[in-house]
Amino acid sequence: MTTQALLEQIHKKKSFLCIGLDTDLEKIPTYLLSEEDPMFAFNKEIIDATHHFAVAYKINTAFYEAQGRKGWKALNKTIEYLNAEYPEIFTIADAKRGDIGNTSAMYAKAFLQEMAFDSVTVAPYMGKDSVEPFLAIRDKHTILLALTSNEGAFDFQTLKTDGVELYKKVIETSKTWENSERLMYVVGATKAEHLAEIRKLIPDSFLLVPGVGAQGGSLEDVCKYGMGKNVGLLVNSSRGIIYASETSNFAEIAAAKAEVMQREMAAQLSKLHQ
Ligand SMILES: O=C(O)c1cc(=O)[nH]c(=O)n1[C@@H]1O[C@H](COP(=O)(O)O)[C@@H](O)[C@H]1O
DSSP states (O other): OOHHHHHHHHHHTTTEEEEEOOOOOSSSSSGGGGGHHHHHHHHHHHHHTTTTSEEEEEEHHHHTTTHHHHHHHHHHHHHHHHHHOTTTSSEEEEEEEESSSSHHHHHHHHIIHHHHOOOEEEEOOTTTHHHHHHHHHTTEEEEEEEOSSSTTTHHHTEEEETTHHHHHHHHHHHTHHHHGGGEEEEOOOGGGGHHHHHHHHHHHHHHEOOGGGGGOBOOOHHHHHHBBBTTOOEEEEEEHHHOOOOOOOOHHHHHHHHHHHHHHHHHHHHHOOO
16 A cells, blocks of 8 residues: 555544554453454454544554464454455554565565565664565555664663664664665654654654553654654554453444544644644
8 A cells, every 4th residue: 555545544534543453362352262263353343343443453463473373364364354345444564573684575575465464563673684675565664663662762772873862873774775765663652752853854754653542652742743744643552442341342442442542633633734
């Protein structure tokens, strides 16, 4: 999917919400455990109930990998379902990959071609030749970790080299890589005050912003500091939406949570045109 198509969806739905499918067998309603594929059954209900309010779904592969073969099957069924039923939705494989070039090329093939996600999250630590194989794939996007939402972000990402924080160096250098127009960046909502400076470096790039909801980040601050002229934001919430209720009407309650976020987003978007 092109960023233009994503932007059209954002304006159409008045939403830049990404729902994180961090599906955990210990957290889904217990009655689903008797289903043949409980993870997929849960995801399907969540997606069907919430898709009006979201423009993207992020599948965190860790939750599926943790369940072995059954988990991979559920992951595959979920992305196939999204691509077949809701092709207008932007899909993210949150796999945080990156390795030497020929290995990265295999990860890129797996997530962007075989599984046909629109994008994949990638760690920048191994540098240019570890990221370019992802960028080589047409009409797909590589979402590079820049400034993450966790406490450990301060261990390395904010260290200064030549007076510049490492995460800024990652952003600046990545702009020189081949096909860099296919890059998006992760910036945690818990670090919203850094967004204004990040926007100066990458005024037009899309940012995937996790960390609202369960991690305490503020949507208002994210918009205040991070919204670009072309929106440029995908704000993710996982636990805050998908585990809003453990009862049999969990999907309805998740939809209500998603709608609250969508309304806040619509209000923020309306400011863009004032
Ligand atoms: O790349 C990510 O998605 C990510 C980066 C980051 O800096 N912080 C972060 O929380 N995430 C992911 O975003 C999701 C956040 O989930 P909730 O805190 O439940 O909304 C999880 O899937 C995390 O793995």
